[in-house]
Amino acid sequence: xxxxxxxxxxxxxxxxREPVPRRGPRPRIDLPAIASAAIEIADAEGLPxxxxxxxxxxxxxxxxxxxxxxxxxxxxLTAMADFVVPExxxxxxxxxxxxxxxWARAQRxxxxxxRWLLPIARLTPPLGPRRLxxxxxxxxxxxxxxxxxxxxxxxxxxxxxxxxxxxALVTTAGGGDAQFEDTGIDGADAYGEVLAxxxxxxxxxxxxxxxxxxxxxxxxxxxxxxxxxxxxxxLLDGVEALIARRASEGEVGGK
Amino acid sequence: xxxxxxxxxxxxxxxxREPVPRRGPRPRIDLPAIASAAIEIADAEGLPxxxxxxxxxxxxxxxxxxxxxxxxxxxxLTAMADFVVPExxxxxxxxxxxxxxxWARAQRxxxxxxRWLLPIARLTPPLGPRRLxxxxxxxxxxxxxxxxxxxxxxxxxxxxxxxxxxxALVTTAGGGDAQFEDTGIDGADAYGEVLAxxxxxxxxxxxxxxxxxxxxxxxxxxxxxxxxxxxxxxLLDGVEALIARRASEGEVGGK
DNA sequence: ACCTGAACACCGTTCAAGT
DNA sequence: ACCTGAACACCGTTCAAGT
Numbered sequence: 001x002x003x004x005x006x007x008x009x010x011x012x013x014x015x016x017r018e019p020v021p022r023r024g025p026r027p028r029i030d031l032p033a034i035a036s037a038a039i040e041i042a043d044a045e046g047l048p049x050x051x052x053x054x055x056x057x058x059x060x061x062x063x064x065x066x067x068x069x070x071x072x073x074x075x076x077l078t079a080m081a082d083f084v085v086p087e088x089x090x091x092x093x094x095x096x097x098x099x100x101x102x103w104a105r106a107q108r109x110x111x112x113x114x115r116w117l118l119p120i121a122r123l124t125p126p127l128g129p130r131r132l133x134x135x136x137x138x139x140x141x142x143x144x145x146x147x148x149x150x151x152x153x154x155x156x157x158x159x160x161x162x163x164x165x166x167x168a169l170v171t172t173a174g175g176g177d178a179q180f181e182d183t184g185i186d187g188a189d190a191y192g193e194v195l196a197x198x199x200x201x202x203x204x205x206x207x208x209x210x211x212x213x214x215x216x217x218x219x220x221x222x223x224x225x226x227x228x229x230x231x232x233x234x235l236l237d238g239v240e241a242l243i244a245r246r247a248s249e250g251e252v253g254g255k
Numbered sequence: 256x257x258x259x260x261x262x263x264x265x266x267x268x269x270x271x272r273e274p275v276p277r278r279g280p281r282p283r284i285d286l287p288a289i290a291s292a293a294i295e296i297a298d299a300e301g302l303p304x305x306x307x308x309x310x311x312x313x314x315x316x317x318x319x320x321x322x323x324x325x326x327x328x329x330x331x332l333t334a335m336a337d338f339v340v341p342e343x344x345x346x347x348x349x350x351x352x353x354x355x356x357x358w359a360r361a362q363r364x365x366x367x368x369x370r371w372l373l374p375i376a377r378l379t380p381p382l383g384p385r386r387l388x389x390x391x392x393x394x395x396x397x398x399x400x401x402x403x404x405x406x407x408x409x410x411x412x413x414x415x416x417x418x419x420x421x422x423a424l425v426t427t428a429g430g431g432d433a434q435f436e437d438t439g440i441d442g443a444d445a446y447g448e449v450l451a452x453x454x455x456x457x458x459x460x461x462x463x464x465x466x467x468x469x470x471x472x473x474x475x476x477x478x479x480x481x482x483x484x485x486x487x488x489x490l491l492d493g494v495e496a497l498i499a500r501r502a503s504e505g506e507v508g509g510k
Numbered sequence: 511a512c513c514t515g516a517a518c519a520c521c522g523t524t525c526a527a528g529t
Numbered sequence: 530a531c532c533t534g535a536a537c538a539c540c541g542t543t544c545a546a547g548t
Contacts, residue, residue, distance in 0.1 A: 007449065015453060024511025025548080052541060064542080065513050073541065119374050125424075125446065132454070132462060139461035149470030151485065157424055158417065158486045165416025169380075191380065194262065198270060199387070206394035207387060215404030230406065231413045234493030241492040279530025280529075307522060319523080320532050328522065 010075045014082055014128045029059050031069050035083040038076060039114070047116040052076075081120045082128025085110060091141035097236055099141040100159060103134070104232055107163040115171055121164060146246035155239055162235055166228050265330045269337055269383045284314055286324050290338040293331060294369070302371040307331075336375045337383025340365060346396035352491055354396040358389070359414045359487055366422040373423055401501035410494055417490055421483050 009019065013031040037058040041049050052073060056063040070076040089106055091099045111117055126132050138156045139149070147155070192211055201208040264274065268286040292313040296304050307328060311318040325331040344361055346354045366372050381387050390411055397407045447466055456463040 025513085027512065051539085053539085061512095062514050064515080064544090067542075068512070127449070127453075129453075132450070132459060136459040136462035139465055143461065149465040149468050150482070153465065153470055154482055154485050155489075157420060158489060161416055161420025161423075162413065164420070165412060168416075169412055194382070195387070198262075198266075198382075198384075204387060204391040206398065207391035210394055210404040210408065213404050215408055227405070227409055230409050234410075234413060234490060234497060236493075237496040238489030238492040241496075242489065280532085282531065306520085308520085316531095317533050319525095319534080322523075323531070 008071060008075065010070050010079060011127055013069065014079055016129075029061055029065070029069070031079060032083065033059055034066060034069055034076070035079045038080050039084050042080065042116040043114060047119065050077075050080075050116075077120050079128070081117060082126075082130050084114055084117065085128075085130040085134065087130075088134040088137045091137050094141070096141050096145060097240065100138070100155075100236060100239065101232060103138055103141070104159045104163050104235075105228075107134070107160060108167055108228065111163060111167040112170070115167065118164065118168055118171065145243045146250055147243065151242070158235055162231060166231065169227075170224075263326060263330065265325050265334060266382055268324065269334055271384075284316055284320070284324070286334060287338065288314055289321060289324055289331070290334045293335050294339050297335065297371040298369060302374065305332075305335075305371075332375050334383070336372060337381075337385050339369055339372065340383075340385040340389065342385075343389040343392045346392050349396070351396050351400060352495065355393070355410075355414060355491060355494065356487060358393055358396070359418050359490075360483075362389070362415060362418040363422055363483065366418060367425070370422065370426055373419065373426065376419060400498045401505055402498065406497070413490055417486060421486065424482075425479075 010031070012019070018030070034055060038050050038055045041054055041058060052066055053063040055076070056066050059066075066076070070079060089099070089102050094102070111121070126135060135153075135156055138159070139152045142152045142155065192214070195207070195211045199208045199211065265286070267274070273285070289310060293305050293310045296309055296313060307321055308318040310331070311321050321331070325334060344354070344357050349357070366376070381390060390408075393411045393414070394404070394407045397410065402410070447469070450462070450466045454463045454466065
């Protein structure tokens with residue numbers, strides 16, 4: 001059944017399973033030290049500052065020594081994305097809807113603190129112990145509501161994806177996007193103004209109206225906390241409707 | 256009001272506004288040609304195949320000639336992400352809910368055909384004429400439902416983000432993720448097996464149960480079309496609830 | 511077994527020079 | 530005005546050599 005698969009060594013190391021050497025000199029570094037160093041650099045300088053050389057120098061070895069612990073730079077990024085995640089909040093005793101909101105908000109806060117996660121988090125399925133713990137707690141919070149396991153996982157994906165989307169939007173609209181740094185477009189105000197100048201109302205009738213109506217003017221009209229709550233409630237309403245549907249199906253004996 | 260901002264030249268060019276030269280030799284290339292070449296390379300070899308050198312050689316110039324049309328490689332990626340988008344479906348005459356579903360599904364299909372968009376699409380706010388056209392049509396489809404402009408834009412973000420999330424999941428689970436290419440993890444089956452081997456049921460009780468219950472076994476239990484529909488309906492139910500709320504508020508005179 | 515150092519192929523970007 | 534070619538600083542990754 002659950003037959004042994006040979007995992008990438010870096011995954012083994014994420015789970016704390018060192019390859020039990022016991023011959024030759026003692027290792028001077030390990031994966032947690034490497035990942036921490038990389039995370040510190042990314043926090044300070046962003047992802048472009050993270051190179052094999054910069055990470056190695058911060059950890060005190062030659063660049064090539066890192067390849068004993070990670071197979072490639074991409075693996076290093078994956079490890080960073082797991083090590084940076086703290087413990088999830090505990091669902092015990094909370095109504096499912098409260099917990100889901102708390103969980104999504106916490107995910108969002110992590111992303112806000114480490115925005116370099118945005119381009120990484122998307123492409124990697126969770127294989128690290130910390131990310132998987134978050135998934136576990138979300139599934140637990142949905143226990144006993146009549147959803148099957150696949151549905152619960154889908155809910156988790158939707159929530160996690162929503163947090164990502166939201167932070168990507170905030171990052172853009174609130175400034176700090178490298179792409180617009182020196183173009184004068186550094187916030188929602190500027191973005192709206194630029195759009196107003198570009199849009200021909202005949203080709204873009206609805207969008208022109210929205211922009212001219214001020215939908216993008218002012219930071220509080222775009223991707224602030226209320227907007228996050230808005231989309232979140234949208235999703236939670238959807239989950240609630242699903243749970244209600246499953247409950248009524250259960251009474252008459254659904255699938 | 257809408258005061259003139261100096262836009263990055265590449266944005267001007269995305270909108271077809273060439274800087275009207277009329278002196279010296281006729282340009283041999285333009286932004287659409289560059290973007291098309293880059294898109295073809297990305298479709299064939301993925302994003303790693305796209306370098307200034309490879310794009311330039313395909314378009315028939317020296318690598319450095321591209322800097323007359325894009326300020327940096329990042330700008331080239333942004334341009335690619337706009338040029339690759341086709342015309343959106345037209346909302347005229349469709350019920351809003353049908354159109355939103357169609358729109359999200361079409362976005363998803365674009366991403367499936369050009370998966371290299373995943374890491375790009377997240378970080379760039381739409382400034383190109385093609386992406387903005389999609390936004391316009393979605394706003395139009397939500398006209399007259401009692402939502403304000405900010406809410407409509409939020410709905411658009413949620414839908415677009417959902418399509419991204421879903422394709423990221425499919426890309427992972429369905430194989431083809433470079434990261435797992437040669438590790439034996441090449442699909443939902445393998446992913447579930449790996450997880451089963453890693454998870455201690457005492458630390459990950461809910462997730463262990465889900466995995467052992469087969470939630471991740473078989474491609475049809477993970478990120479297939481039914482799963483896309485599932486999350487989509489979740490969101491649309493949320494939108495419907497919001498519309499109903501606004502309608503009832505309207506009767507008593509809400510904000 | 512662990513790490514170093516030299517080396518390789520490649521990358522994005524600059525700038526002066528040609529036409 | 531448009532493009533080229535040389536050059537620069539840097540990058541990820543390899544491999545043989547040291548201890």
